Amino acid sequence: MTKTFGTALNCIDGRTQIPVTKWLKRHFGVDYVDLITEPGMDRVLSQATYIELDRIRKNAVISIEAHHSKVIVVVGHYDCAANPVSDEQHFKDIQVSVQTVRSWCLPVVVVGLWVDQFSDVYVIC
Numbered sequence: 001m002t003k004t005f006g007t008a009l010n011c012i013d014g015r016t017q018i019p020v021t022k023w024l025k026r027h028f029g030v031d032y033v034d035l036i037t038e039p040g041m042d043r044v045l046s047q048a049t050y051i052e053l054d055r056i057r058k059n060a061v062i063s064i065e066a067h068h069s070k071v072i073v074v075v076g077h078y079d080c081a082a083n084p085v086s087d088e089q090h091f092k093d094i095q096v097s098v099q100t101v102r103s104w105c106l107p108v109v110v111v112g113l114w115v116d117q118f119s120d121v122y123v124i125c
Contacts, residue, residue: 002033003030003031004030004031004068004070005028005030005031005032005033005034005063005067005068005069005070006024006025006028006030006032006033006070006071006073006106007033007034007036007063007064007067007069007072007073008020008024008033008034008035008036008068008070008072008073008075009036009037009038009045009056009060009069009072009073009074009075009097009101010035010036010041010073010075011037011038011039011040011041011042011051011075011076011077011080011082011083012039012082013037013039013077013080013081015077015115015119016027016035016075016115016119017035018078018119018122019115019119019120020073020113020115021033021035021074022121023070023073023113023121024073028070028071028109030064030069030070030071032067033084033123034053034062034063034067034069036056036059037062038056038082039081039082040080040081040082040083041074041075041076041082042074042075042076042080042083042090042093042094042097043080043082043085043093043099044056045074045093045096045097045098045100045101046092046093046094046096046097047093047100051113053100057104060072060101060104061106062108064106064107064108068107069108070107070108071108071109071110071111072101072106072108072109072110072111073110073111073112073113074090074094074097074098074101074110074111074112074113075093075094075112075113075114075115076090076091076093076097076112076113076114076115076124077090077114077115078115078117079114079117079118085098090114091114091124092097093100093123094112094113094114094124094125095112097112097119098110098111098112098124098125112124
């Protein structure tokens with residue numbers, strides 16, 4: 001039986017990895033999650049240079065082509081050291097980040113997620 005994959009564009013913060021992986025497994029039925037991490041991923045995707053965005057896009061393409069990932073989640077989280085802004089600004093950054101990833105026209109579903117101080121995961125967009 002073929003194992004299925006999802007892809008998480010997530011912060012490097014270890015507090016977010018397990019909740020996001022569990023969420024993807026539960027909501028999309030994937031077996032594994034490819035993790036592409038950057039400090040403050042929602043800030044990076046919403047404000048990055050072309051070079052930074054292209055590197056992340058190339059990594060996502062590897063996940064899609066090698067593992068046939070069908071979903072990408074973009075993650076922002078509470079108490080982010082690399083993006084120390086209000087929750088409301090994180091939500092805006094996540095929305096812009098999702099638009100950025102969707103602009104890559106990859107054959108996947110793109111979802112924006114928020115991880116709160118209790119490690120609960122919420123869909124932003």
